[in-house]
Amino acid sequence: MKLKSYLAAIALLAIPGGAVISSPATAQEEMEKSLYERLGGYAGVSAVVDEFAGRLFHDPKIAQFFAGMGDDTRASFKQKNKNLVCAATGGPCKIISRNADVVHGGLGITSADFDVVAGHLKDVLVEFNVPEAEQDELFAIILSLKPAIVDRPDEKKLSKDAPADR
Numbered sequence: 001m002k003l004k005s006y007l008a009a010i011a012l013l014a015i016p017g018g019a020v021i022s023s024p025a026t027a028q029e030e031m032e033k034s035l036y037e038r039l040g041g042y043a044g045v046s047a048v049v050d051e052f053a054g055r056l057f058h059d060p061k062i063a064q065f066f067a068g069m070g071d072d073t074r075a076s077f078k079q080k081n082k083n084l085v086c087a088a089t090g091g092p093c094k095i096i097s098r099n100a101d102v103v104h105g106g107l108g109i110t111s112a113d114f115d116v117v118a119g120h121l122k123d124v125l126v127e128f129n130v131p132e133a134e135q136d137e138l139f140a141i142i143l144s145l146k147p148a149i150v151d152r153p154d155e156k157k158l159s160k161d162a163p164a165d166r
């Protein structure tokens with residue numbers, strides 16, 4: 001439950017005269033909600049993805065991957081990510097994107113690139129006051145996609161593993 005609605009539920013209990021109109025959800029009830037619901041439903045997912053995607057497009061460290069995407073393609077990228085997050089967290093959306101390995105294959109994404117993207121997601125979740133438990137659950141889903149997305153070894157690893165005479 002969002003902090004604001006939690007406080008509103010508490011406030012209802014404190015109505016003068018002692019009338020109990022509503023009670024806050026118990027921890028058990030809260031745990032039974034899908035991650036999608038705990039992220040604030042579609043509005044919550046949509047706001048997080050909009051902010052996250054905007055940061056990806058403007059980060060010079062990874063901008064080369066998104067260069068050449070026009071406004072319509074960027075809007076479609078956001079929508080596909082909203083549907084993916086919504087569906088993967090137990091929401092009622094349909095996945096409208098292609099498989100992660102098909103989409104990212106050949107882009108030459110390194111583990112370091114992936115970490116930059118994951119870092120932006122983390123920052124946005126923190127700024128949107130998403131509790132740590134929900135952040136961790138979402139990250140478990142996102143990290144499970146990493147092997148399908150990363151298709152180039154890190155430069156550091158390459159140079160470390162490269163023969164000395166090269």
Ligand code: HEM
Binds near residue numbers: 062066
């Ligand atoms: C962190 C986990 C990631 C998720 C959940 C994710 C998700 C997606 C989705 C849903 C699409 C749209 C697929 C479609 O058009 O059918 C997409 C496309 C794309 N992603 Fe990712 N992505 C992730 C990581 C990355 C990373 C690390 C990069 C590069 C730094 C990246 C770069 C791109 C690019 C360039 C496209 C457009 C590809 C194209 O249309 O040809 N993604 N991603």
